[in-house]
Amino acid sequence: MTTAIVSTPTTQPVSGRTSYARFVGAKILGALGSLFFVLVVNFLLFRVLPGDPARTLGRGRFKTEEQLEAFRHTYGLDQPLLQQFLTFLHNTFTGDLGVSLRYRVPVSDLIWDRMWPTVLLVGTSTVLATLIGVWIGMASAWNRGGLFDRFSTGGTLTLYSMPEWWLGLLLIATLAVGIGPIPGIFPTGGLHSTDVDPGTPAYVLDTAWHLALPVLTLTLAYLADYSLVMRSSLLDEIGEDYLVTARAKGLRDVTVRRHHATRNALLPTTTIAAVNIGFVVSGAITVETVFSIPGLGLLTTEALDIPDYWVLQGAFLVASAGVILANLAANLLYGVLDPRVRT
């Protein structure tokens, strides 16, 4: 999916405004095409999964063939596949994503409810990891081989290779439960306390308090993604002549780094950030599990066990739409940043 972003530069000059409009139009059409393709694949993909929802849900409970049939009939599972597909297409275009087989509530409500915890968790972590990671990468490249470089590269790599659930459990055991002199000041899981009213400032703080550890876990795990890429691309720039020129002009070290080297080194990181933001709505399954955060990642993995076709279709549609939109945004942004891309 990342390949779409990289386009070959062309030298052919076309008149500015119309070419950009054409560029935008083509990209949007392409995005819509991808979305429709995803829609079709989603439907077929999940029907191939092993398992029959009526039997998975009904193990030990739906005793007779009539009970199984009644279940299938109520939720439209007894219709021919083609019929189901057409209903699915029709419903999707009218904004109806169906009823979850597991929770028996409209899928759109379910996804809407589960999206916010995920966006808060993964979105905050992505933003934090980008900012901190870029800063770490920058600082360590500028002082390559220094104490900070060795420490931060080793540290972020260690965090990167830790399983997220294990890191999460470690944080729960230390910062939520407390060990020895370390007090347990954070909750062990969940998104809210039960006795706080929604909509109040206390509720917002309560949510932030609950999210602190999961966000910390994800941020630590994501750091290396950004810091390593940033570090290596800045290292590429450091040897360039224009930096020598800048220094020769007598510019301060910070200015050289910030306004000259970093500017150019940021492009690869931007690409990663754009792609990762697209994945925000896919959720973070392991962290959601460890901290019991009712997010989209958890919803999707649990739906796979049933399999809960409509939830899976809905969740994947949203996730794909996220990635496609982020790619589209990145493409359009590149068009603005670099005129050579507009073809």
Next chain:
Amino acid sequence: MLAAAALLAGAVLVPLAMTPTATGADKSTFTVALTGDVDSLNPFLGVEANSYEMWALAYDYLVNYSMKDMSPAPGLAKTWDTSADGKTWTFHMRDGVTWSDGQDLTARDVAFTYDRVLNGEIEGVNWSTYLNNVTQVSAPDQTTVVLTLRKPNAVLPLLPIPILPEHIWKNVSEKQMKSYANEPEPGSPVVGSGPFRLTSGTAGGSTFTFEKNPDYWNGTPHVDQVVFRVFQSKDPAVQALIKGEVDFVEDINPLQVKALQGQEGITAHNGISPLFEEIGFNTGAVDTKTGKPMGDGNPALRDPRFRHALGYAVDLDRIVKNAYQGAAEAGTTIVPSAYGGWHWEPPADVKFSFDLDKAGQLLDEAGYRKGSDGKRTMPDGRPLGTLRLFARSDSKASVDTLNFFQEWLADLGIDSKVTPMNTNRLGEVILEGTYDVFQWDWFVEPDPDSILSDFTCDQLGGLSDSWYCDKAYDAMYQQQNGEVDHAKRVEIVKKMQQQLYEDTPYIVTAYTTTGEAVRSDRFACFQPQPDPGGVWLIQYGTKNYTMLRPVEQAGDCDGVKSALKPVSAETSDSASSGGNAAIVIVGGVVVLLLLAGGGFLAVRRRATAGDRE
């Protein structure tokens, strides 16, 4: 960067504001950690065990369960009687029960609920088996319910159907029912009659709050609130118990129980549950439409003598010790010993023992002799081949059990191979008949009818996973199902277990337990079910939710001797005040770090290239 630091600092400081409200409330709240979802609050739709618990708190049942052995006990119905031919059941209900909105709960509500089950399509999916053979439900007066049956149904009076308020549910059409959530709105709890009222919670949600019903007919609960918190994995739930965020965790594994037993203020145990684990065989899959053999099960397993011989090749004690860490009992029949009244215990002379010589001898007698290569062959001399042993990949015990079994089969001269697979796939493979041996488990209801029916020919292609089908067994099944004389029915039920033990479609390996742990420094008076030795909380019926109370009110637990008494009177106040002091320290450190970082940045900003080179 600064924004991020501020956010983290803010998150650290929140507990300062939060802690007083959390501990300062006068309400007594009992918080339970559930590990698993509540899938629907609508009793016609949900299928998860945790959902059944929610309905049980919010609603009542015509018939309840005894604490001793889960046998039928008075519920909304004080008494019941059966006509001589077993075709009419009359239930006499108690007076003066009201719904939480003030309306009277009458026999009409019962009739309405049962009618929905009998006549609705989706309403019947969960519950229609309990009203098997019932043709009509009537309410001749306010407190009498009469069930009219086509033919006798001995499973009655087992009626685990929550009674719903007609005045609310009559407005829910058949079409709306399939996605009717039955969830509370702020300020308006779900209308029910149970010991508690559901005030907040949604399908698949993470917390469910119940307020006590002060007018409950079966005793006012001693706690004001019960809160269920859903955890997605067990370790964090255990951590939350240690910290004191929750008061009870259930369904934890034996290792977690062991770890918690050493913790101060916590009592943990492995409670007896009506569960069994089995090694199951493909006794001959057939196409249910044509009756022709189907799949590719090993022909040796169609022979009951072959399967029975393998019963002597399983070291149950070793499985209990190693696969279940000792938190189980060696199994025998498909009706667990927790149901003492129904369980058939094999006499010593026919009971399986771990005796590979005997197993070998029985195989020899049945014609499965060893060939020149030391491998057993079919009676006609063809090679026996390799048995495929399918384990559930999500259960370590399942894989362990079959790995042991593979070793013991090898000792007998039978090749086999263990393959773990996901349960959905295993379910499909079983239905296709393309397996030899599998490992799975069952939860058995208080009436054995349901588990016994899984071995009838009717369930081929349905809930049967062994493809066992036997005319004599089916005849006994029908007979017990219609036998109204309890003692006679028990006799037949025991004979059926005996036949299954001899024919061995299953080798029942273990009666497993359910691990539970409670903050016994805060709450007491949990009575086990079955009593003694059973589970403390997630039981049949809700007696314990009205029994349990804060330790300071425990007394002698109303004279219930087996109830869990308070373990220590100490409270954990010291920990929380210590926590506050520590928060201040951590907060201070964060502020210092921010200041130091800011200063450092300011200095760096001023430095020029010249300074550094």
